[in-house]
Amino acid sequence: MGSYTISDRELGSVQRGITKRDSIIERQREQHRVGQGVALGCSYGAAFAIGYVRGTKEDPNTGAWNIPGSTVDWEAAAAVTLAAGTFAASMKDSTRKYSNYLCFAALGVGCHYLGQIGRKMGRTGKFSTVAGVPGIGALPQYNPESYNPTQFSDPYADPVASSLASSGV
Numbered sequence: 256m257g258s259y260t261i262s263d264r265e266l267g268s269v270q271r272g273i274t275k276r277d278s279i280i281e282r283q284r285e286q287h288r289v290g291q292g293v294a295l296g297c298s299y300g301a302a303f304a305i306g307y308v309r310g311t312k313e314d315p316n317t318g319a320w321n322i323p324g325s326t327v328d329w330e331a332a333a334a335v336t337l338a339a340g341t342f343a344a345s346m347k348d349s350t351r352k353y354s355n356y357l358c359f360a361a362l363g364v365g366c367h368y369l370g371q372i373g374r375k376m377g378r379t380g381k382f383s384t385v386a387g388v389p390g391i392g393a394l395p396q397y398n399p400e401s402y403n404p405t406q407f408s409d410p411y412a413d414p415v416a417s418s419l420a421s422s423g424v
Contacts, residue, residue, distance in 0.1 A: 294359050301363030319385045330368045337361035
């Protein structure tokens with residue numbers, strides 16, 4: 256076999272091609288990182304926003320935040336609406352650029368909703384589509400004559416706790 260030598264011109268052309276490809280790869284990596292940040296920001300922002308609104312609007316006794324006259328939870332309706340909006344936006348060229356944002360928002364709201372349902376199921380042992388968990392953060396009011404303020408419930412059913420409370424300990 257004969258040997259082949261590369262001219263300086265050919266070598267320069269190969270080096271320029273490699274450099275160009277390396278810059279393209281680095282640009283794609285940066286766009287991927289930005290895309291991940293946008294995905295996390297949209298998802299977390301939507302989850303926080305729906306959680307905040309739910310916290311201000313839900314029934315403090317039952318945790319329900321249902322559409323009036325129905326058993327449909329507003330948060331579930333928002334997740335389904337955002338998911339449907341994602342598919343609808345992806346069908347038209349002029350709105351396709353917004354479909355990812357809607358998808359991330361649907362993920363954030365849906366995950367928040369399912370997390371609430373899971374937490375409620377963990378507390379009650381029963382599955383319910385009412386996502387709110389009544390009594391979160393609502394500790395008994397302090398009454399020094401009835402029980403120790405570090406307890407989470409009244410001591411009346413617990414003889415040891417009631418004797419400690421009555422003895423002043």
